[in-house]
Amino acid sequence: MSAVDNPKQPAKEWEPNIVGFACNWCTYAGADLAGLSRMQYPPNVKLVRVPCSGRTNPQFVLRAFQKGADAVLVAGCHPGDCHYATGNYFTRRRYLLMQRMLEFMGIDPRRFQARWISGSEAPKFRDVVTQMTEEIKALGPNRKLREEI
């Protein structure tokens, strides 16, 4: 129901929609720990659990933008800590290129970020999400690459 239909409800401020791909072994556990520790962080990030950050196909990122994401976060274990030994090293190469490719396409590079967050780094998870949400709020909604409805 929109604010026009229900005048008693004040119009809501725009909130960014961030899609986060979190590796099962580190970042997802880190996010879990942040929750267990009752840490406060903005609810704008929707996490998608993936087996490894290396699982995130660049097309996932593009699809998220198409479907209305204002920013995309790919997060996994620190290099050297991958559960599968080397997955995140490939992620790093792939997304170094992908971030530059998105910038080449005219997307603000801040709208795509990759971070290494381990299972014990709940404060880092909180800080990354908070900082990203603030950045994207300042940037405003993303219209680029979006599917027209």
Add this chain to the structure above:
Amino acid sequence: MNQITKEMRDLARELLASGEVKGLIGWTKGSRWYLTPPVVITQPEEAEQLYFDQFAVNNLTGLLLDYRYGDDKIALFVKGCDSRGIVRLLQDHQIKRDNVLVIGVPCMGMSDKKAVTDPRQPAELPLLDKCLECRYPNPVIADRLISGALVSGEPSEPKGLTASEAAKRGVGSKQADRFAQVKAIEAMSADEKYAFWQAQHEKCFRCYACRNICPACNCRECIFESDKKGWVNKSATPTDNAFFAVTRAMHVAGRCVECGECERVCPMDIPIMALNRKVIQDINELFGESDAGTDLDGKMPLGLFKNDDPEEFM
């Protein structure tokens, strides 16, 4: 009839008559003076159809994919740029080394048929941009060589029968400028870049000509053909075309052999090579210089890593 054509026909006749190969892929004289399309022949007497001139620009290596499940030995002619496609297919295990006979030809640089003004009147045409930017005018791999062609795995000057003609026409004279278009786009603001690419994506109607000619696009089933992937759209809207363009560029990242065929075959003149070159430029900067498809033992940049790769994600 030129010397290269003559030597091509002689060799083709010999190979097919002896039964060393079951088929041979080459070029033939087209219906107009500026057309030299591919041809596949299987009989020695068909060797008369072969022809080579400055319009034999088609990269024939992609056609080998039609034979990848067979055991017949196929011969094909390669120019320098095409030969890197052979290395691509061998590295991707799409063809067996024993089932292909690579014949290297010298290249005098290919003419741009888009510059034709009168289809009835033969005229001097300028070189294709990709030939001006050419760094590998000699085959990087070959089993047989004709007309004095030489194998060279390093960037080199044109060699063989047409070396002086190639030098005169300026093959490779703009090597240093091959990233000029990428740099020009990079210099734009974000919104200008987006507007530029949206205008390109609006033109694309998904004929997939770029994919079909590409020796690096050799998946058995392309994700854009599949009807089971709910997250890949096939509609030709600007956003889905952007999805296609970026996906295609990322799929050939580190594997593109810079033959420039994708851009040449594009009926809508989309600067596809700008995307490929952007990736190549970034790979060179981030992971060290490399030229895909020049060394059979070479590793693909996205198929390996180093512990001390640039760290930006912290």
